[in-house]
Amino acid sequence: MISPGSAIGVLGGGQLGRMLAHAATRMGYRLHVFEPQENCPAGEVASREFNFEYREVERLKEFARGCAAVTYEFENVPVKPLWEIEEIVPLRPHWEVLETCQNRAREKNWLQRHGFPVVPFAEVAAGEDLSQAIRKVGMPAVVKTADFGYDGKGQVKVRTPAEVAEAVKAFAGQRAVVERFIDFKCELSVIVARNPQGEIRTFPVAENIHTRHILDFSIVPARIDPAVQREAAELAVNIADAFGLVGLLAVELFLDSDGRLAVNEMAPRTHNSGHWTLDGCVTSQFEQQVRAIAGLPLGDTAMTVPAAVMVNILGNVWKGQGKEPIGSPNWSGLLSHPRAKLHLYGKSQPRAARKMGHFTLTGEDVATVFKSARALKTGLRSP
Numbered sequence: 001m002i003s004p005g006s007a008i009g010v011l012g013g014g015q016l017g018r019m020l021a022h023a024a025t026r027m028g029y030r031l032h033v034f035e036p037q038e039n040c041p042a043g044e045v046a047s048r049e050f051n052f053e054y055r056e057v058e059r060l061k062e063f064a065r066g067c068a069a070v071t072y073e074f075e076n077v078p079v080k081p082l083w084e085i086e087e088i089v090p091l092r093p094h095w096e097v098l099e100t101c102q103n104r105a106r107e108k109n110w111l112q113r114h115g116f117p118v119v120p121f122a123e124v125a126a127g128e129d130l131s132q133a134i135r136k137v138g139m140p141a142v143v144k145t146a147d148f149g150y151d152g153k154g155q156v157k158v159r160t161p162a163e164v165a166e167a168v169k170a171f172a173g174q175r176a177v178v179e180r181f182i183d184f185k186c187e188l189s190v191i192v193a194r195n196p197q198g199e200i201r202t203f204p205v206a207e208n209i210h211t212r213h214i215l216d217f218s219i220v221p222a223r224i225d226p227a228v229q230r231e232a233a234e235l236a237v238n239i240a241d242a243f244g245l246v247g248l249l250a251v252e253l254f255l256d257s258d259g260r261l262a263v264n265e266m267a268p269r270t271h272n273s274g275h276w277t278l279d280g281c282v283t284s285q286f287e288q289q290v291r292a293i294a295g296l297p298l299g300d301t302a303m304t305v306p307a308a309v310m311v312n313i314l315g316n317v318w319k320g321q322g323k324e325p326i327g328s329p330n331w332s333g334l335l336s337h338p339r340a341k342l343h344l345y346g347k348s349q350p351r352a353a354r355k356m357g358h359f360t361l362t363g364e365d366v367a368t369v370f371k372s373a374r375a376l377k378t379g380l381r382s383p
């Protein structure tokens with residue numbers, strides 16, 4: 001067990017690291033952050049900040065020597081330098097989990113090999129013919145870069161031969177994955193935690209609504225059959241077991257109109273769709289991450305409210321997009337709802353699709369909370 005007073009290290013200094021720092025310091029740990037960019041959101045609340053490239057192995061080792069365990073909040077960390085960290089302190093989750101989740105082809109193959117449901121897909125090696133993979137999968141299809149995709153970046157939908165030709169050009173020379181486009185009923189996610197002793201807990205299933213490929217709303221409880229919720233949770237537990245996970249893992253799922261679940265992707269860390277747990281759960285996902293990597297007993301994941309809705313706040317809501325941003329969103333309008341909780345990540349430059357913060361609204365029933373949350377979101381833009 002890693003006791004309070006010890007330092008926990010995190011690779012990546014974005015908002016997930018920042019909220020982890022809040023949770024860790026509240027429990028008496030120190031949080032050290034390793035992040036190439038200065039003035040990062042996590043650095044502001046961390047005990048120590050290392051601003052170096054992930055490839056600077058000597059710096060990484062120095063960082064690791066100051067920590068009792070190291071985790072990550074960002075997936076696109078090169079894997080090789082992490083082996084050096086594992087020589088010094090436990091890396092949680094271990095590097096193989098990260099390596100599997102980093103690359104869509106590897107991830108889908110791993111899931112399939114372990115018997116978990118995935119959307120029909122075909123791999124495209126660098127330089128290989130993409131149109132063949134599209135033929136195999138069928139149209140409409142989605143082409144995704146195998147590496148470094150997030151928030152819908154590096155993805156295109158193809159419906160017509162002309163779009164196939166365009167995609168062939170756009171992805172020339174890249175490793176890619178082609179997936180059948182799913183006309184899903186809804187998107188779901190389950191966050192699961194496992195500690196070194198093998199204790200496992202899942203958070204309540206969230207229903208996620210994306211707009212332009214970026215998470216817009218997370219709604220809890222998900223408005224689906226409780227039997228499907230149990231099935232989704234079971235999937236996440238089995239995935240955590242199959243990995244021998246130590247830490248947190250988020251599983252994104254599609255639910256199709258026939259009631260079938262398929263895993264879309266996984267992230268071995270806290271997840272945007274779990275931010276509501278800060279305001280609606282006995283234990284937040286960040287506290288659970290601390291407990292799991294420190295080898296503490298896991299916390300209760302029961303909701304403290306009947307319903308919670310999380311809304312992302314993107315740079316778009318600042319006025320004067322494309323120019324210098326003017327003023328700020330209507331925070332007092334938002335907070336005039338006494339149950340709205342505002343979380344901002346300390347980012348100074350609001351850019352269109354940048355996640356600047358989020359708010360959570362809780363209440364007695366999902367329909368009312370969701371309706372009010374949408375109105376509050378719209379109100380952020382009004383004077």
Ligand SMILES: Nc1ncnc2c1ncn2[C@@H]1O[C@H](COP(=O)(O)OP(=O)(O)O)[C@@H](O)[C@H]1O
Pocket residue numbers: 119142149150151152153179180181182183184187210213252264265
């Ligand atoms: N095969 C698919 N069928 C339908 N929609 C998809 C498909 N793949 C992705 N999407 C949509 O795009 C979003 C982002 O895709 P995802 O694979 O999760 O990539 P990332 O979140 O890494 O950008 C999904 O949440 C979903 O809304």
Ligand SMILES: [Mg+2]
Pocket residue numbers: 151252265
């Ligand atoms: Mg996703």
